Amino acid sequence: MTMWGMLIAIYLFLAGISAGSYITGILCDWYVKDERLIKLRKAAIWLATPVLGLGLGILIFDAEAGLFNPWRMAFLFNNLPFSMMSTGTLIITLFFFLLVWHGWLEFKNKFVPNWVKVTGLVLALGTAAYTGLLIGLAQVPFWNTPMLPILFSVSGVSAGIAAAFIAGVMWDKSIIEFIIPLKKVHLGLLVFEAFLLFSLLYVAASRDVTAAQSVSMILTGELALWFWGGLVFIGLVIPITSESIELIKHKQVEPPLDLNLQHFSAGKGEVMKLYFVEGATIFGGFCLRLIIISAAIPINVML
Amino acid sequence: MLKSKMTRRTFLKASAITGVVAASASYVGRGNISDASSIQDAEKIPNLCNGCSSRCGMTVTVSDGRVVRVDGNPLHSRSRGTLCGRAHGAALLAYHPDRLTEPLKKNENGEFEPISWEQAYKEIGEKLQTIINEHGPDSFAYFQNPKRVQRLYGDRFVEALGSANIFSHNASCNLSRDTGFKHVLGGVPSGDVANAKVTLFIGRSYGDGIRPSQLQNLVTAKDNGSKIYIVDPRLNSTSNLADEWLPIKPGTDLALLLAIANVLIEENLYDKEFCEEHGNRFEDFEREMKQYTPEWASDKTDLSVDVIKQVARDLGENRPKAIVEQSWKGAFGCNYENSTETARMVGLVNALLGNINVDGGMLFTSGPSLESPDNLKEPGELKPRVDGAGIKGEKWYLADTAKGVGNAVPDFVKEGKLKAAFCQHHNPVRNHPDYEVMKEGYEGLDLLVVVDIWMSETAEVADYVLPESSWLERTEAVEGLGGKTPTVNLRVQAIDKIHPKTKNFSEIMSELADEMGLSDYFTDLETENRTACEKLGISYDELLEQGTIQLESTWEPGYQGSNTESGKVEFACQAFEDAGFTAVPKWVEPKVTIPEGEFRLIHGKQNIHSHTYSTNIPKLAQISKEYNLDSVWINKKRADELGIKDGDPVIIENEMHTGKTTAKVTEAIHPEAAFYPSHYGSRASLTYNDDNGLSINDYTPHQYEAMSGAPNMMETSVQIKKDGA
Amino acid sequence: MARYGMLIDTIKCVNCYACSLACQTQNGLPDDENFIYFLEKEEGTFPNVKRDFLPVQCQHCDEPACEEVCPTGATYKDEDGIVVLDNSKCIGCKYCGVACPYSARVQLHDSMYKKGTYEDAGREYNYTVEKCRFCKELVDNGEQPACVTTCISNARIFGDLDDPESELSKAIVEKKAKPLRADLGTKPKIYYVR
Numbered sequence A: 001m002t003m004w005g006m007l008i009a010i011y012l013f014l015a016g017i018s019a020g021s022y023i024t025g026i027l028c029d030w031y032v033k034d035e036r037l038i039k040l041r042k043a044a045i046w047l048a049t050p051v052l053g054l055g056l057g058i059l060i061f062d063a064e065a066g067l068f069n070p071w072r073m074a075f076l077f078n079n080l081p082f083s084m085m086s087t088g089t090l091i092i093t094l095f096f097f098l099l100v101w102h103g104w105l106e107f108k109n110k111f112v113p114n115w116v117k118v119t120g121l122v123l124a125l126g127t128a129a130y131t132g133l134l135i136g137l138a139q140v141p142f143w144n145t146p147m148l149p150i151l152f153s154v155s156g157v158s159a160g161i162a163a164a165f166i167a168g169v170m171w172d173k174s175i176i177e178f179i180i181p182l183k184k185v186h187l188g189l190l191v192f193e194a195f196l197l198f199s200l201l202y203v204a205a206s207r208d209v210t211a212a213q214s215v216s217m218i219l220t221g222e223l224a225l226w227f228w229g230g231l232v233f234i235g236l237v238i239p240i241t242s243e244s245i246e247l248i249k250h251k252q253v254e255p256p257l258d259l260n261l262q263h264f265s266a267g268k269g270e271v272m273k274l275y276f277v278e279g280a281t282i283f284g285g286f287c288l289r290l291i292i293i294s295a296a297i298p299i300n301v302m303l
Numbered sequence B: 001m002l003k004s005k006m007t008r009r010t011f012l013k014a015s016a017i018t019g020v021v022a023a024s025a026s027y028v029g030r031g032n033i034s035d036a037s038s039i040q041d042a043e044k045i046p047n048l049c050n051g052c053s054s055r056c057g058m059t060v061t062v063s064d065g066r067v068v069r070v071d072g073n074p075l076h077s078r079s080r081g082t083l084c085g086r087a088h089g090a091a092l093l094a095y096h097p098d099r100l101t102e103p104l105k106k107n108e109n110g111e112f113e114p115i116s117w118e119q120a121y122k123e124i125g126e127k128l129q130t131i132i133n134e135h136g137p138d139s140f141a142y143f144q145n146p147k148r149v150q151r152l153y154g155d156r157f158v159e160a161l162g163s164a165n166i167f168s169h170n171a172s173c174n175l176s177r178d179t180g181f182k183h184v185l186g187g188v189p190s191g192d193v194a195n196a197k198v199t200l201f202i203g204r205s206y207g208d209g210i211r212p213s214q215l216q217n218l219v220t221a222k223d224n225g226s227k228i229y230i231v232d233p234r235l236n237s238t239s240n241l242a243d244e245w246l247p248i249k250p251g252t253d254l255a256l257l258l259a260i261a262n263v264l265i266e267e268n269l270y271d272k273e274f275c276e277e278h279g280n281r282f283e284d285f286e287r288e289m290k291q292y293t294p295e296w297a298s299d300k301t302d303l304s305v306d307v308i309k310q311v312a313r314d315l316g317e318n319r320p321k322a323i324v325e326q327s328w329k330g331a332f333g334c335n336y337e338n339s340t341e342t343a344r345m346v347g348l349v350n351a352l353l354g355n356i357n358v359d360g361g362m363l364f365t366s367g368p369s370l371e372s373p374d375n376l377k378e379p380g381e382l383k384p385r386v387d388g389a390g391i392k393g394e395k396w397y398l399a400d401t402a403k404g405v406g407n408a409v410p411d412f413v414k415e416g417k418l419k420a421a422f423c424q425h426h427n428p429v430r431n432h433p434d435y436e437v438m439k440e441g442y443e444g445l446d447l448l449v450v451v452d453i454w455m456s457e458t459a460e461v462a463d464y465v466l467p468e469s470s471w472l473e474r475t476e477a478v479e480g481l482g483g484k485t486p487t488v489n490l491r492v493q494a495i496d497k498i499h500p501k502t503k504n505f506s507e508i509m510s511e512l513a514d515e516m517g518l519s520d521y522f523t524d525l526e527t528e529n530r531t532a533c534e535k536l537g538i539s540y541d542e543l544l545e546q547g548t549i550q551l552e553s554t555w556e557p558g559y560q561g562s563n564t565e566s567g568k569v570e571f572a573c574q575a576f577e578d579a580g581f582t583a584v585p586k587w588v589e590p591k592v593t594i595p596e597g598e599f600r601l602i603h604g605k606q607n608i609h610s611h612t613y614s615t616n617i618p619k620l621a622q623i624s625k626e627y628n629l630d631s632v633w634i635n636k637k638r639a640d641e642l643g644i645k646d647g648d649p650v651i652i653e654n655e656m657h658t659g660k661t662t663a664k665v666t667e668a669i670h671p672e673a674a675f676y677p678s679h680y681g682s683r684a685s686l687t688y689n690d691d692n693g694l695s696i697n698d699y700t701p702h703q704y705e706a707m708s709g710a711p712n713m714m715e716t717s718v719q720i721k722k723d724g725a
Numbered sequence C: 001m002a003r004y005g006m007l008i009d010t011i012k013c014v015n016c017y018a019c020s021l022a023c024q025t026q027n028g029l030p031d032d033e034n035f036i037y038f039l040e041k042e043e044g045t046f047p048n049v050k051r052d053f054l055p056v057q058c059q060h061c062d063e064p065a066c067e068e069v070c071p072t073g074a075t076y077k078d079e080d081g082i083v084v085l086d087n088s089k090c091i092g093c094k095y096c097g098v099a100c101p102y103s104a105r106v107q108l109h110d111s112m113y114k115k116g117t118y119e120d121a122g123r124e125y126n127y128t129v130e131k132c133r134f135c136k137e138l139v140d141n142g143e144q145p146a147c148v149t150t151c152i153s154n155a156r157i158f159g160d161l162d163d164p165e166s167e168l169s170k171a172i173v174e175k176k177a178k179p180l181r182a183d184l185g186t187k188p189k190i191y192y193v194r
């Protein structure tokens, strides 16, 4: 464990979700291009705002010296662009303002110019990547792998999609039937995440003794339950299996698609299942950050 | 095996909680992180450290009436400008939450209740007088911390009453060593390590039982290219300064010394001239040593024949600048049935090397003689010591008389010979083996008065506990130190009393003496100090200012005769024959043979602790906790056999005691030995050392070494197993 | 203008903790906060064993990882090469602590301020992420850092690396002292004899 603990894990997690949720909104617009997903889009963009706000709040809460001397927060951007903390916080702050604005436009049902979406997308991707880079650049052997920022980005987007699904379905159950294209993306991300995760562990274990200690802490040590139970089983196996099954099933039932059938399939059971599966993805995303943060072992300077 | 302890971050977190409690005792600092000015305005007051009994000269920086820093006094011959960790921890004692604040008396329910000083003096005085009237003055004993202020006010009090029963903690430290040295060399010399070309340390680790000047001397020796051997079942903290580690089987150092003597004589590497001229009955010794070949010793010690020969030759070839260091408690202070014999042999191997009182050899230096005012009444005839130390025909005839066989007190109480005792800054109940026996013994006294700054196991069984001012709150008696450059030193009060009702030991004893009509024997400290300085021809005011005054050297190199029966080095001692042993030292087996599968429980000091009291100093207790210092060292191979891994919880047990601790699994210890530091396992209810580990004294029975009466503290066997297995 | 550095001779070090205790007192740290910590390593098998002791503290890197990541600029290198902290800027984000390869950073916690004499100072120092500062206030005053003064075995030498005549510079050459993990690229200024 380094000086960073649970709070930073939560912060990184929330920032990732926020970015992912926003990206979901943009995907609804640009990728799925399905009018029936307006509610999901709005939910996704709106959800991103408080989640990011909460994340920022936690960051401030963890920086106690700043918390108790708030004016010091003004110094946060003093070390641009060298400090990832400065740069990242700047990105996040800009993202936050953009979210507020975008959300406001959505609320007023006003036209959202493309450049807003583009900027938002860039900032969202920046935020997701930042959550990985922040720790990836620290001198902790286990964190210094090129996979880490990508893993955090992918997992952030995947958890964000899950969160957006939940928010959207809570608002309107019917969208459950139109999110199949997004689910495909989601499944792809989950599979990619699993791949990244294991290659990260493999690379870490083979490049440095200390990093290898971290890996064994995760695989067989004190974090094993969080890893195998929380991250692998709940966070990856459950969503991947369930979404795969659903996609296969969906292929079979797709042709005779009609309205009655939709309403039938969006019944209570389906909704609960969605909550459960997406909730599992979100929980997995949290486990991932907690595990990565907790498994950090400082450099062995005694070599 | 490569092992790295990197748990800092975790322990910082884990200890954050205790810090809240600890802070109350540690507000030394003044935010000097950026507040440098406060330190510069501060006052610097000379003092003598009380972190251990070495009393290193130091300067206390006081700002706003608060201790903010301590530094070594460069003039002082023991600190020479540096201080060990204990000094920094002990600097805060005054603020400790466990401080006793007023006199306490035990009531009928066995609980302590506060009383006034007047009542304390009156009752103690009356009780003591009654006991002395009834049972004689020799039914009264005093346990002191052997410093001059204790001699002036404690010893003199006892002697004024007609008793010679003065004990110190030495029985559980160096009774055997002192006894052995006394008989062969007439006293304990100190090794001139800095100038020796070869030094052999036996169980003594300058880096673990620190006295700064000794460690500095060793570093100088190292810088000068001296050869350093460390004989120890455990690779101790001084090991990096040594050229070679001799991982001896515990309790067999005597065999090594006998073989060294054998090689020196056989190979004609000894100082023949010195031995024949200044040795008593050298021929007897020469003849006896023939049997102790390196081959024989190799079998006993687990050291190779080659190593034994190499050490002997290194010593012999570099004589007289080659020494076997005198040690302290180390291996033969009081630990084995053969410890006194080992000490005799250390003395005699040095004599073989012809190094007695020569540069780079074993020095006998003397300190300044400090006198009291002439008009003080002198004590009259004293009753013989209750332990019979130094009295022909008595059981412990051989034992060193200065310190006595303090561990035998429970026996004397049982036999009805001791009825009353005073005890100051010393904790015999915990510090001697077998807590139950000790506790029962001290409880059996009709009157036990303890003077201390906080409760101890001994204080808990006392009838009266009197609160002393802590060391930075009191001025003490002028004291002298020997050495090539002798010094006069003084502890000067640095801060106001934190608890107004506490008193200096000197005050307590003279006020009690007044109560008992003994005032003629005493005068106040200021008069004592001024007189001592005046008679010595130095300025007391200068001493108050500097804390230390260096005197002209009185040391003359060259052998000056010995303070022994024959006046020579006693290669054979009549006294030993008189006491039923052999005149020439001979091999003595350790009393306990360790059965297969068990361990010999050995112990030693840790450099941040002193005796059993410092584990209650928050800063030091914290270090013990952070670095798991209260673990038992077990050899890796043995641990593997027992299925014990580093850091595992283990149980140490024998017929006397069962206790839990954690294992430090290491290659750096002899397979037969289990090492546990001697500071832990307090049973007194104190804030910081409550529940802090095990005490070696719980595992060793109440027993005596035949020659000196020392408590044989490492004569015990234990089983170790994984907790829960 | 100097470039201060230190030499730690681990052959002479007996792991006595005096330096860390003296440091604690000098800086008014509570019992459980230390700017110096100790590592121990054991090599070999009985009876051919070696134990290494390594006191570690801020290495006063010439290219400090902590300074690089510090968002506020609270951590900086002063004109004498000492890496210091401007407590009044530090927000306690602990990024420096995570980035420092030598685990040299310590977040001050509040226990020290609530009791004792810190009432006024508390607000400024509380939760900031401190470290060894080579006892800058002593050094500026011509004195030695507290860890150096107390060290009995003279295992520590403090001085100016830019002065080839300093005891430090000479000892580094003579004893072939090297920084810890120079490969990490922060250019540490504490040299170790091992």
Ligand code: SF4
Residues within 6 Å of the ligand: B049, B050, B051, B052, B053, B054, B055, B056, B079, B082, B083, B084, B085, B086, B087, B210, B211, B212
């Ligand atoms: S050795 Fe350490 S504790 Fe003992 S008197 Fe000297 S400085 Fe104090």
Ligand code: SF4
Residues within 6 Å of the ligand: C012, C013, C014, C015, C016, C017, C018, C019, C020, C055, C147, C150, C151, C152, C153, C154, C155, C156
């Ligand atoms: S004070 Fe000196 S000998 Fe003691 S631990 Fe520190 S560096 Fe080592």
Ligand code: SF4
Residues within 6 Å of the ligand: C057, C058, C059, C060, C061, C064, C065, C066, C067, C083, C099, C100, C101, C102, C103, C104, C105, C131, C186
């Ligand atoms: S050792 Fe760590 S804290 Fe010190 S300067 Fe280097 S990176 Fe910064």
Ligand code: SF4
Residues within 6 Å of the ligand: C066, C069, C070, C071, C072, C073, C074, C075, C085, C089, C090, C091, C092, C093, C094, C095, C096, C097, C128, C129
């Ligand atoms: S904790 Fe303070 S010094 Fe460290 S990186 Fe953050 S702002 Fe800078």
